[in-house]
Amino acid sequence: IRLAEELEPDVILMDVTMPEVDGVEATRQIKIDLPQIKIVMLTMHADQEVLAAAIRAGASGYLVKDCSTDEIANAVRMAFSGETALSPQLAASMLDEVRKLDQPSAEEDRIITKREEEVLQLIADGLSTPEVAEQLFISQKTVKNHLASIYQKLDARDRTQAVLQAVRMGIVHLD
Incomplete structure (x- = not known):
């Protein structure tokens, strides 16, 4: 730091x-x-975290030490010209990270919750509301609340439509 100032x-x-x-x-x-x-x-x-911290700190380039002297010289020229220099392996790794950001996680991709899926699968298997409640150790009122949420999410008027829509979407399976 002192040398940079001098x-x-x-x-x-x-x-x-x-x-x-x-x-x-x-x-x-x-x-x-x-x-x-x-x-x-x-x-x-x-390391992606260190790379991100370096960029936030104001670094104009980031190289892995196993790069060639030509790559180092090129990075210095690029930085001097106001460009950003990045090792190819770091650039590839960074692109992979950015791609992951655009892909929804399995949970985000889900239309209904896991519990709603369980309720719907039991309904598809032919169980009544009291039987679903008993099987899942929840109240009948909770089953009805789950069904109301399922109907809304799947745009269904009743349990038959909900099951048919869920089968089409691959959410539940008929045995």
Whole structure:
């Protein structure tokens, strides 16, 4: 940090792992006082959390130490030009993370809750409201509440329509 203040270089190659202050914190401190300096981080590990922290701290690039000298030189040139430099393996890993963000989890993808699915499957199996309540150790009123929610979610008027819609959607199966 002291050297950056004394020398004011255009670009700094910063190791993530350093004694006293880590590279991310050093980057943050340098960027506060000297925002014009571009910083390219070097690391041993392709850690997404550290990468994100480095970017938030103001790093202009992030390279894994096993990259070639040509890649390092190119990253320095890119940072100097105002571009972002990223190791290919980090870029691929980052793209995978972004893709995961767009994919709903199994729970988010679900139209009805697991409990509603259990109720609906028992109805599809031919059980009455009192039998479903007994099987699931819940009250008949709770079964009716689940059914009302199921009807609304599946746009059904009664249990027959709900079961048919659920079968079409693959939510329940007829044995």
